[in-house]
Amino acid sequence: MKQDFYEILGISKSADAAAIKKAYRKKAIEFHPDKNPGNKEAEENFKKAAEAYEVLSDPQKKAKYDQFGHQAFDGAGGFGGGSMNMDDIFSQFGDIFGSAFGAGFGGFGGGNSGPRRVKGSNLRIKVKMTLEEIANGVEKKVKVKRKVQAKGVHYKTCPTCNGQGQVMRVTNTILGRMQSATTCHTCGGSGQVLESKPKDADAQGMIMVDETVSIKIPAGVVDGMQLKVSNKGNDAPGSNSIPGDLIVAIEEVEHEFLKREGENLHLDLYISFPEAVLGVTRDIDAVNGKVRIKLEEGIQSGKILRLKGKGIPSINGYGNGDLLVHVNVWTPKNLNKEQKQFFEKSVTEDNFIPKPEKSEKSFFEKVKDMFS
Known part of the structure; x- marks a missing residue:
């Protein structure tokens, strides 16, 4: 499990955004590869901390995690406990560490110098279930339909920042000359610009392609839940970029007879008056x-x-809900003379x-039992 x-970040569920960020920074610095060279356990803990922060720092993802647990993200190849490599982590979260490691995390945007990995935009789709x-x-x-880098596209070192992804600026203040680094406006921080491209590519060297993506959806998802398929969004320009993600929103198709209430299902079963009197065996459709x-x-x-x-099934693995069959005795509206005389x-x-x-319970007692 x-x-x-x-637990990974050592915080409570009531922790606010600042506390979550502080806890992640502390853990990531503790287990950073530069401080623990060759230590696989430390590397794994570093990835776990990044995974936890990736979810808990996003209010929407945090809400889903609080409600559904790990299943809210694991079903579609999400972050998944190390599915991102170290470069991905440095690219997304390196700014949190500031200058804790001097020149940054291996040149991936963690400190004050070095190009950053550009991530492509996410794609969003709805899947009916x-x-x-x-x-x-x-x-x-x-x-x-996703954008990918065209075959034959070539990038070169950005002439503005010389491949650093940042430009240094010196300003005069009352305290003296101050030096600061800002993201390069020419390459967007990637350190590369387009050199040549095929005729069918756009200005960034991209083409649009149709791709078939396989999505594993776990049992128990609910309408509106979002799952993530990593690296199946749009590509980004540059030889050192990473693709965005494919965000899959679940849309539940209404069933003809069954009504869902959380993990329980409800079915209205109509029987005739003679069936109610004599008893009957029925075959009903369940999921x-x-x-x-x-x-x-x-x-x-x-x-x-x-x-x-x-x-x-519970998406958190707590077993299955129940099927509640509501028996309704159908009262005939039209009787012939003989039937009417009998009654x-x-x-x-x-x-x-x-x-x-x-x-025999009252109607209100039955409703109370149904929701308890």
Whole structure:
């Protein structure tokens, strides 16, 4: 089981953004490769801290993690405990460390000098899922249009910053001459500019392609949840760039008969008056196939049958929800003469007079039980 993100950073769930950032900086400096050369355990802890910060520093991702745990991100090849390499981490979070390691993290933008890796823009798509797919998990293949670097494109060292990604500026102040570094406006910090490109490429050396992407979606996702497929967004210019991500939003398709409430499912089952009197066996459709249920003689309208474990799996791995079958006795609206006479004779018969038992729950008690 993956380690809790809050535990990795040594903070509580109530920690604010500043506390999260401070805790990550402390852990990352502690386990930084420069301080622990050749130490694989330290490198792994460094990656874990980056993974935790990548989620907890983003309010939306943090909210999803607090609600769904690791499953909110693991299902579509997200950060995934080290799926980013060290360069990715330095590129995204290097600015947090300031000058803790002098010239920066191996020239990837961690300190005051060196080019930074440019990341391409993210792509966003919606994927529709049926209740059956949600209940079982599914691997979907989708076509996306993404920008990639054209074959034959070449980049050269930026003449403005000489490949450093930054330019130094000196200003005169009342305290004396101050020197500061700013991101190079020519190359955007990558240290490279376009040298040559094919005719079909755009001004940045990119072309648009159709690509089929495989997305593994875990069981139990909910409508509106977002999953991430790393490196399947748009490419960025430069030989040292990394692609963006593909953000997948889940859209739940409404089922014809089943209604979802969290991990539980509800089904309205209508039976005839004779079936209610005599009892009946019915086959009903659940998300994992047909289920046979037996309704006893004299079953009352409003009875709720709870089928344990026949609902939606918990995305956090806490088991399955239940399928609640709501029994509704259908009262006929049109009777022929013979049928009408039968019921007219039965109105005063003892068996047809309502006699609710003390064990029979009221409507409000049933509603309370259903939501408890």
